[in-house]
Amino acid sequence: xxxxxxxxxxxxxxxxxxxxxxxxxxxxxxxxxxxxxxxxxxxxxxxxxxxxxxxxxxxxxxxxxxxxxxxxxxxxxxxxxxxxxxxxxxxxxxxxxxxxxxxxxxxxxxxxxxxxxxxxxxxxxxxxxxxxxxxxxxxxxxxxxxxxxxxxxxxxxxxxxxxxxxxxxxxxxxxxxxxxxxxxxxxxxxxxxxxxxxxxxxxxxxxxxxxxxxxxxxxxxxxxxxxxxxxxxxxxxxxxxxxxxxxxxxxxxxxxxxxxxxxxxxxxxxxxxxxxxxxxxxxxxxxxxxxxxxxxxxxxxxxxxxxxxxxxxxxxxxxxxxxxxxxxxxxxxxxxxxxxxxxxxxxxxxxx
Amino acid sequence: xxxxxxxxxxxxxxxxxxxxxxxxxxxxxxxxxxxxxxxxxxxxxxxxxxxxxxxxxxxxxxxxxxxxxxxxxxxxxxxxxxxxxxxxxxxxxxxxxxxxxxxxxxxxxxxxxxxxxxxxxxxxxxxxxxxxxxxxxxxxxxx
Amino acid sequence: xxxxxxxxxxxxxxxxxxxxxxxxxxxxxxxxxxxxxxxxxxxxxxxxxxxxxxxxxxxxxxxxxxxxxxxxxxxxxxxxxxxxxxxxxxxxxxxxxxxxxxxxxxxxxxxxxxxxxxxxxxxxxxxxxxxxxxxxxxxxxxxxxxxxxxxxxxxxxxxxxxxxxxxxxxxxxxxxxxxxxxxxxxxxxxxxxxxxxxxxxxxxxxxxxxxxxxxxx
Numbered sequence: 001x002x003x004x005x006x007x008x009x010x011x012x013x014x015x016x017x018x019x020x021x022x023x024x025x026x027x028x029x030x031x032x033x034x035x036x037x038x039x040x041x042x043x044x045x046x047x048x049x050x051x052x053x054x055x056x057x058x059x060x061x062x063x064x065x066x067x068x069x070x071x072x073x074x075x076x077x078x079x080x081x082x083x084x085x086x087x088x089x090x091x092x093x094x095x096x097x098x099x100x101x102x103x104x105x106x107x108x109x110x111x112x113x114x115x116x117x118x119x120x121x122x123x124x125x126x127x128x129x130x131x132x133x134x135x136x137x138x139x140x141x142x143x144x145x146x147x148x149x150x151x152x153x154x155x156x157x158x159x160x161x162x163x164x165x166x167x168x169x170x171x172x173x174x175x176x177x178x179x180x181x182x183x184x185x186x187x188x189x190x191x192x193x194x195x196x197x198x199x200x201x202x203x204x205x206x207x208x209x210x211x212x213x214x215x216x217x218x219x220x221x222x223x224x225x226x227x228x229x230x231x232x233x234x235x236x237x238x239x240x241x242x243x244x245x246x247x248x249x250x251x252x253x254x255x256x257x258x259x260x261x262x263x264x265x266x267x268x269x270x271x272x273x274x275x276x277x278x279x280x281x282x283x284x285x286x287x288x289x290x291x292x293x294x295x296x297x298x299x300x301x302x303x304x305x306x307x308x309x310x311x312x313x314x315x316x317x318x319x320x321x322x323x324x325x326x327x328x329x330x331x332x333x334x335x336x337x338x339x340x341x342x343x344x345x346x347x348x349x350x351x352x
Numbered sequence: 353x354x355x356x357x358x359x360x361x362x363x364x365x366x367x368x369x370x371x372x373x374x375x376x377x378x379x380x381x382x383x384x385x386x387x388x389x390x391x392x393x394x395x396x397x398x399x400x401x402x403x404x405x406x407x408x409x410x411x412x413x414x415x416x417x418x419x420x421x422x423x424x425x426x427x428x429x430x431x432x433x434x435x436x437x438x439x440x441x442x443x444x445x446x447x448x449x450x451x452x453x454x455x456x457x458x459x460x461x462x463x464x465x466x467x468x469x470x471x472x473x474x475x476x477x478x479x480x481x482x483x484x485x486x487x488x489x490x491x492x493x494x495x
Numbered sequence: 496x497x498x499x500x501x502x503x504x505x506x507x508x509x510x511x512x513x514x515x516x517x518x519x520x521x522x523x524x525x526x527x528x529x530x531x532x533x534x535x536x537x538x539x540x541x542x543x544x545x546x547x548x549x550x551x552x553x554x555x556x557x558x559x560x561x562x563x564x565x566x567x568x569x570x571x572x573x574x575x576x577x578x579x580x581x582x583x584x585x586x587x588x589x590x591x592x593x594x595x596x597x598x599x600x601x602x603x604x605x606x607x608x609x610x611x612x613x614x615x616x617x618x619x620x621x622x623x624x625x626x627x628x629x630x631x632x633x634x635x636x637x638x639x640x641x642x643x644x645x646x647x648x649x650x651x652x653x654x655x656x657x658x659x660x661x662x663x664x665x666x667x668x669x670x671x672x673x674x675x676x677x678x679x680x681x682x683x684x685x686x687x688x689x690x691x692x693x694x695x696x697x698x699x700x701x702x703x704x705x706x707x708x709x710x711x712x
Contacts, residue, residue: 008477018475020432023451026471027459029403036401036462040470047477080433230665244586244605263590270499270666283457305500312669313587314594316504319511323595326516333516334523342529 517684545706
């Protein structure tokens with residue numbers, strides 16, 4: 001292709017009107033709580049921008065993150081993000097395979113060295129030399145290190161690449177770790193969730209393409225615009241929590257009345273995500289609205305924090321055997337002390 | 353009648369009882385901001401916009417905005433990945449722009465203060481491309 | 496493992512084990528001690544009515560000293576009742592007890608819990624202030640008194656911060672709250688907090704002794 005790959009031109013080729021594009025930018029700006037004027041600036045900047053080269057590596061994952069972004073109702077605004085990027089490598093979506101696919105990746109890495117955005121979904125196995133997941137004979141670890149060298153920034157999509165996720169769960173047979181456990185010298189943004197909300201993925205990508213940098217991040221490197229509040233803070237059932245009205249089982253009067261699911265193990269109070277505001281499936285609902293507590297899927301180690309149905313204040317372990325043993329031990333020691341004391345008393349009175 | 357109908361359900365409003373008139377005060381704040389934006393626009397030509405999603409609005413707040421701003425002379429409908437409604441309010445230069453996605457959910461809800469909202473204008477690039485297409489068409493028709 | 500996992504996991508397990516061990520050790524050790532034989536002729540054949548009477552009478556200010564002791568005793572009642580309401584009435588706490596014992600009971604509305612918690616905190620602060628200012632109390636107080644006060648105050652204060660989401664993220668506040676409870680459990684059997692288990696035992700035995708001797712109670 002001779003003409004530079006300008007976004008405006010490629011949109012026209014795909015038959016996407018500029019009005020649709022402006023609408024996308026307005027929706028994204030509103031989603032990220034940017035001022036409305038930012039939408040025009042965004043549309044203007046993006047139109048002139050070169051299509052962002054994106055290399056998407058999939059490691060130990062279930063493809064749910066890609067499904068979340070691509071298989072929502074069609075056509076969606078979120079999918080417009082694919083018009084704005086030049087997706088140079090994505091195993092699930094690309095037509096090429098085998099040697100052709102790998103050489104496309106290498107070519108893209110060379111052509112946009114230092115400029116491409118690296119997206120990673122899935123965790124990276126490290127045990128036994130990383131043999132548990134390889135692509136074309138190269139371990140995920142080596143592939144990541146190689147691809148990270150020329151990346152302008154890395155976006156870890158999904159809980160697996162952000163925090164290790166389900167492959168990392170106890171006993172972690174493959175020694176799975178997150179991207180940030182391996183790469184230390186690049187800006188990394190985590191977009192956790194199992195899977196993440198599609199518009200959150202699209203929003204942060206649009207932000208990066210517009211401003212050329214990652215948005216503001218929190219202590220776990222999550223974009224603050226989407227991960228600033230807990231599910232509990234924004235939950236429509238929050239007033240019931242405040243009133244102390246709880247569903248005790250999934251089919252009692254409280255559950256039918258839509259009361260708070262805290263006692264049924266909802267992890268909303270310790271989970272930072274935007275489900276309660278953006279919701280799922282094109283805004284239909286989110287888990288709590290459908291009557292099930294939050295699993296906390298966007299938090300580190302969510303799989304190992306006890307049962308999904310164990311309420312937050314309940315101890316994680318079953319302490320009954322330990323308490324029983326300790327109590328029996330206490331009785332034994334106390335009795336022994338009393339016996340010694342009695343003997344001592346007797347010997348004193350005998351001396352008299 | 354399916355068996356599901358026998359399951360009793362109840363919908364309870366979880367929100368604490370709102371103040372008598374159901375207004376949060378934010379609608380009033382928005383109306384004052386519109387005045388400020390109009391003043392700026394008439395004085396300097398500076399356009400402005402308010403994202404209605406950025407403020408928590410009750411249903412009564414929306415109702416107050418609708419009644420106060422009311423419908424003006426222009427009502428446009430844009431069909432581009434879902435609907436978009438552009439209405440001029442009773443106050444010329446104040447536009448209520450609502451974007452829907454393909455499922456009909458609101459994805460952005462804005463008040464714009466300008467002569468014509470950007471989304472209504474035909475973008476120059478699109479005009480040029482349209483021209484090219486039309487020329488192409490005429491060329492093909494000529495023998 | 497994050498802080499909350501540590502608090503809900505090993506910290507609580509250890510604290511509960513130490514609590515169970517300490518409580519049973521001290522109770523068995525005290526209750527199985529040899530009583531001194533009393534060779535005097537008893538005035539009254541049964542002594543348990545005296546035990547009951549003293550438990551009740553010592554729970555109320557004596558008329559002679561009421562002006563001096565009423566304030567302190569009122570404070571004591573306020574924060575003890577407040578603690579009971581918060582500890583046993585708050586829904587998440589009931590979940591904690593249900594997880595341990597399988598017992599379940601209805602919770603109180605949160606508004607009552609928050610109010611009791613605030614009153615308890617206030618009363619505990621006044622109690623500490625009084626201990627520091629009152630010359631006799633101050634002379635009588637040792638590390639045990641101050642530390643027991645601290646491990647009582649800390650769970651209430653951190654719990655109030657957690658429900659109000661003040662000062663840190665909720666998961667951190669909840670973890671600190673649970674850790675403060677763990678500290679309370681560990682200290683409980685070995686410090687003056689043990690009075691919770693022993694107060695009526697000691698009053699009862701004194702009362703029984705008085706009854707036997709025919710002393711006025």
